[in-house]
Amino acid sequence: MDFSAPRRTGPLPKHRFVFLTLQNYSLIALSSAVEALRMANRVAEQDVYEWTLASMDGRPVAASNGLSMSPTVAIDHIGPANIVFVCGGVNVEQAVTPELIAELRRLAQRLVPLGSLCTGGYALAKAGLLDKYKAVVHWENMSALEEQFPAVQFSKQLYAIDRDRYTCSGGVAPLDLMLNIIKNHLGRDIAPQISDQFILDRIRSDQDRQHVPLLARVGLFHENLIEAAALMEANLEEPLSLDEIAHLVGVSRRQIERLFKRYVGEVPTKYYLDMRLRRARGLLLQTSMSIMEVAVACGFQSPPHFSKCYRDLFGHTPSAERRNSRKVSMGEEPGEAELEI
Numbered sequence: 001m002d003f004s005a006p007r008r009t010g011p012l013p014k015h016r017f018v019f020l021t022l023q024n025y026s027l028i029a030l031s032s033a034v035e036a037l038r039m040a041n042r043v044a045e046q047d048v049y050e051w052t053l054a055s056m057d058g059r060p061v062a063a064s065n066g067l068s069m070s071p072t073v074a075i076d077h078i079g080p081a082n083i084v085f086v087c088g089g090v091n092v093e094q095a096v097t098p099e100l101i102a103e104l105r106r107l108a109q110r111l112v113p114l115g116s117l118c119t120g121g122y123a124l125a126k127a128g129l130l131d132k133y134k135a136v137v138h139w140e141n142m143s144a145l146e147e148q149f150p151a152v153q154f155s156k157q158l159y160a161i162d163r164d165r166y167t168c169s170g171g172v173a174p175l176d177l178m179l180n181i182i183k184n185h186l187g188r189d190i191a192p193q194i195s196d197q198f199i200l201d202r203i204r205s206d207q208d209r210q211h212v213p214l215l216a217r218v219g220l221f222h223e224n225l226i227e228a229a230a231l232m233e234a235n236l237e238e239p240l241s242l243d244e245i246a247h248l249v250g251v252s253r254r255q256i257e258r259l260f261k262r263y264v265g266e267v268p269t270k271y272y273l274d275m276r277l278r279r280a281r282g283l284l285l286q287t288s289m290s291i292m293e294v295a296v297a298c299g300f301q302s303p304p305h306f307s308k309c310y311r312d313l314f315g316h317t318p319s320a321e322r323r324n325s326r327k328v329s330m331g332e333e334p335g336e337a338e339l340e341i
Contacts, residue, residue, distance in 0.1 A: 015185060016050040018081040019117075021072070022095035025087040026118040027063035029174050033085065033117060036178035036194060043193045044186060054078050056100060064089040075103050083166055084112055088119035092141075101127040115166030117174050124167070125149040134162040138170040139210045158208045169210050176204040201286050207315075224249050225259045232272045236279050239299040242268055277313050280306070284322050291318045 017037065019030055037049040055061045058074030078084070084107055088095070104127045108114060116124050121137040122145060124130045131151040136159050146154050159168035159177040168177045180203070183191040195203050227249050231240060245268070246253040260268040280298040283289055292303060295318075300306035310318050 012044060012046050012048045012186060014048055014050065015082040016052070016080060018052045018054050018075075018078045018084045019087050020054045020075055020084060020120075021061040021063075021069075021087045022089070022092060022100075022120065022123065023061055024064040024089045024091055024095065025061065025120075026089040026170050027065055027067060027069075028172065029089075029117040029168070029170050030063075030069075030087050032172045033174035033178050035198070036175050036182065039194045039197050040182050040186065040190060043190055043197070048186065052078055052081075054084075056097075056103070081112060083115050085115040085117055085166070086120035086123045087117045088122060089170075090119075092119040092122045096123045096126050104129060111164075113164040113166065115168070117168050118170035121145070121167045124165070125152050130165060130167070133165045133167075134160045135165065135167040136160045136169050136210075137167070156209045157206050158204055158210055159206055161206060173204075173210075175200075176208070179203045180205065222259060222263060224251050224255070225263060228256055228259070228268065229271070232268075232275055236276050237297055237299055239272065239276065273309060274313060276300070277310055280310065280318070281314065281321065284318055291322070294318065 017033075019033070021030070034051055037051055040049055041047050053060075053069055053072045054075045055072050056075055058072060058077070060068035060070045060072045062068045086104070100123060104114065104123060108127075108129050114124060114129060116122075116135075116137070118138050119141050121130065121135050122141065125135070125145060125148075130149070132153070134153045134155050136155055136157055137145055139156070142154060142156070145152070157169075158173040159166070159180075161177075161180075166177065166181070168174050175198070179191045179194060182194065183203075191203055228245050231245050231248055240248075242256065243253055246256045249256065256268055260266060260271055264271055276298040280294050280300075283294045283297060284291070287294075289297070291306075295301075295303055295306040298306075300309070307317050307319075310316075310321070314321065316324070
């Protein structure tokens with residue numbers, strides 16, 4: 001695919017998106033997606049993108065905050081579309097009817113690319129349209145859907161693009177998805193300009209993960225585990241030893257290890273290390289602190305050790321992370337990860 005900047009002298013290729021709203025859909029997810037398209041038209045100085053809101057019967061649907069948007073058309077009157085996004089929200093199971101499933105399957109049979117925002121992925125999964133696809137839903141629904149739809153390859157990423165499926169988590173993550181779609185469609189110079197208009201620190205990629213609170217992962221009945229994780233988060237610059245954490249929680253080191261292994265799926269030292277590295281990544285991308293200052297702020301006294309751990313988790317060094325982030329913000333193509341710190 002050619003990622004060169006599009007020429008502004010002639011008409012650009014147009015894309016049309018349809019957003020199929022389900023009862024109690026997430027308005028912030030929908031508006032984040034639509035606003036990216038609106039701003040792309042403004043930056044490109046052309047009406048490159050069109051969008052249509054749809055519902056099953058053509059009547060406006062109430063979002064989870066009680067508001068509804070119009071104009072809205074019936075799904076069987078949408079006309080041609082580059083992607084049809086299913087927009088979900090709270091109580092999505094109640095909004096997925098046999099009629100909706102049948103309509104989604106008809107769209108798939110016509111080879112229309114399908115996507116989802118927030119919990120809309122449930123509808124696609126229920127229709128069998130995500131089997132053997134990598135897919136993303138809001139973290140709050142992830143565990144239940146993994147059990148219910150084992151043929152779907154659920155990911156904890158912010159969004160996933162797998163062939164003709166475009167699935168996304170909730171909140172403002174659809175903005176990141178759309179910015180990446182826009183970049184691939186119009187060239188890499190447009191998305192950073194949209195990002196600047198929305199005062200975004202950076203454009204997140206499909207390698208960024210949803211932050212899933214530990215409480216949501218383990219429930220309310222593991223106070224020792226929650227307390228241990230809170231101690232870790234409060235002591236990033238001067239990390240506590242596992243023995244110190246166990247002592248402060250009031251249990252044995254072995255019990256802490258068992259709790260993390262059983263309910264988190266990894267040893268506590270790895271969980272703690274990843275927490276520090278995610279904090280380091282935020283500082284690298286959002287502050288002007290030197291890499292050495294970031295390392296120290298996150299409990300690393302050895303720069304080579306920090307670089308190695310960072311590369312192991314994120315696939316590139318801290319210096320490459322910052323350099324590539326600056327290139328993206330300037331509309332340039334990120335380079336290969338370097339070996340230095």
